[in-house]
Structures are given as C-alpha cells and as structure tokens.
Amino acid sequence: MNNYDDIFDTAVPDEQSFDKDAWAERKQAERQAVYDLADATAADVCADGAKFQAYLDTQARFDRYSVTNVLLIMAQMPTATQIKDFDGWKAAGASIKRQQKGFSILEPGNEYRREDGTIGTSYNVKKVFDISQTTARVKIQPAVSTDERTLLKALIYHPPVPIQTVDELLGDAGALYDHEQQVIFVRRGMGAEDIFRSVSMELAHAEIAATDGSYIRDDNAFSAYCVSYLLCKKYGVDVGGYDFSTLPYFFREGDTQFQRAVLTEIRDTAANISARMSRALETRSQQPKEQER
Structure with missing residues (x-):
C-alpha cells in the first residue's frame, strides 16, 4: 500500500x-x-x-x-x-x-x-x-389577542407586595407604592391604560425596593419611570405621555459606572415584571375554553 x-x-x-x-x-x-x-x-x-x-x-x-x-x-x-x-x-x-x-x-x-x-x-x-x-421573509406577527382585563391581571400577577384599591390618593396619583406599609395603593375608577401605566411604575418601585436595602423613592423615580415605559412599549400601551426630553441631572452627569448600573437596574426590573406577566398570560392561554367566561 x-x-x-x-x-x-x-x-x-x-x-x-x-x-x-x-x-x-x-x-x-x-x-x-x-x-x-x-x-x-x-x-x-x-x-x-x-x-x-x-x-x-x-x-x-x-x-x-x-x-x-x-x-x-x-x-x-x-x-x-x-x-x-x-x-x-x-x-x-x-x-x-x-x-x-x-x-x-x-x-x-x-x-x-x-x-x-x-x-x-x-x-x-x-x-x-x-x-x-437576509433572504428570510419578514413575518408580520399577528396581534396578541389579549383583552385589557387579562393584561392588567397579568401585570399584577404575583406582585412583590400586596395591592389595595382606594378612593383617592395624594395629588390625584393613579397608584402609589408605600414603602413603610409595603403595599401598592391604586385609585379606583381609572381606565385600563391609566391603570397599566401607573401600576407598572409602582410595581417597579416595589421591585427595586426589594433588592435595595437603602431604597429612597426619589432616588429611584427615574428608573421606575423608564421601567413603566419599557413595559408599555412591549405590551402595546400608549406611551405618548412619557417625556425624556430632559434627563435627570444626577443621571446625565454621573460617571460611566453609575450610568451603566442605572441602565442595568431598568433592564432587569422590567425583565422581572415581564417574566411574571408572560407566565400569567401563558397560563391563561392554556386554560380550557369553557373556563373563559
């Protein structure tokens, strides 16, 4: 050979x-x-x-x-x-x-x-x-058939703190996370999108507080605002009222490490809330039709 x-x-x-x-x-x-x-x-x-x-x-x-x-x-x-x-x-x-x-x-x-x-x-x-x-055909994703009530139920699925409705809140706020009482208060009588916007922001506050031992509301207001915006964008809730034309001084003038930390906090907080929502919506979609009444 x-x-x-x-x-x-x-x-x-x-x-x-x-x-x-x-x-x-x-x-x-x-x-x-x-x-x-x-x-x-x-x-x-x-x-x-x-x-x-x-x-x-x-x-x-x-x-x-x-x-x-x-x-x-x-x-x-x-x-x-x-x-x-x-x-x-x-x-x-x-x-x-x-x-x-x-x-x-x-x-x-x-x-x-x-x-x-x-x-x-x-x-x-x-x-x-x-x-x-690429040569892949862009698929138009069908609109998710999620009614407002289902979406709101998903938003408050397994919240980090209890949620309680009240007749009015200071300053006519739609919702408020009370750190001392460990509860989110929600004003009765709002429309679905107003509920989503206000409650998503307060859920963000509660989520951040759960991981921040020195939580101060004013220090985390910007992050919670951004989290609410992200959730609204993802789930098709109108974001016309959000305004980012002027960024907070502490964020704009912070060093690179601080700014990255804020961006990561925003991303992770929104991801945690969205993950719970996805589980709720998935559970809902798997329920027998006869239960949906």
Missing part, C-alpha cells in the same frame, strides 16, 4: 503556522473595540433625551439582551428587529444577502478565576445579521 502522508509535510509553510499569541492579541483587540463602542454609545445615550428614548425603544424590542448588547445593536443596526448569526439564519432556511456585513455583539464564553478568587465570565465577539439583511 502506498503511503501518502508525506504530501502534508509541505502543505503549509512553517512561517504560516498558527501563532497562538498573535491570535489571542487579535481577539483581545476585537473585544476592546466592541467595549469601546458600547461605552461611547452609552455616553451619547445618557447625555441626550432623544437618544435615551431611542435606546429604551431598542431595549424594548430586545428585552432579553444585556444593556451592553442593546447599546451595540443601537450603534450598529438601530432598526434591527430580529438577529441571528450566520449559522442561525442558515438553520432557519435563510441566507445572507450579498454585500451585507454583520455587526458585533458579545456572547458569554468560558468562566475563569480572578486573582481575588472570584469567578468571572469571559465574553467573545459574535457577528450577527438582522433579518433585513
């Missing part, structure tokens, strides 16, 4: 052999460029009300994505609605259109041990494409 192993000896010249250090340096530079882009976008977003609202709109569309990835999507493909990597679109039966370039987000990699003994997670740059860059 002939031996052909020798044909591989000269297939790749020695000078083209894999350089692990050079590859690691390229990857690190690629990651750093992505982090720099996210930081620059965050600085723009936190300094301008219109850009901040655009960021919230992007976060509402990609509510399961991290703050950093939403900032990256906003910076590179602000009109994106559905993203996958090359293999993801291939598995979905679609291909990337000619001359379309992917954009970068971050995905979790391996865990590692820091010098102080704590465990961290490394992140890798991942190239993705929006559906508009």
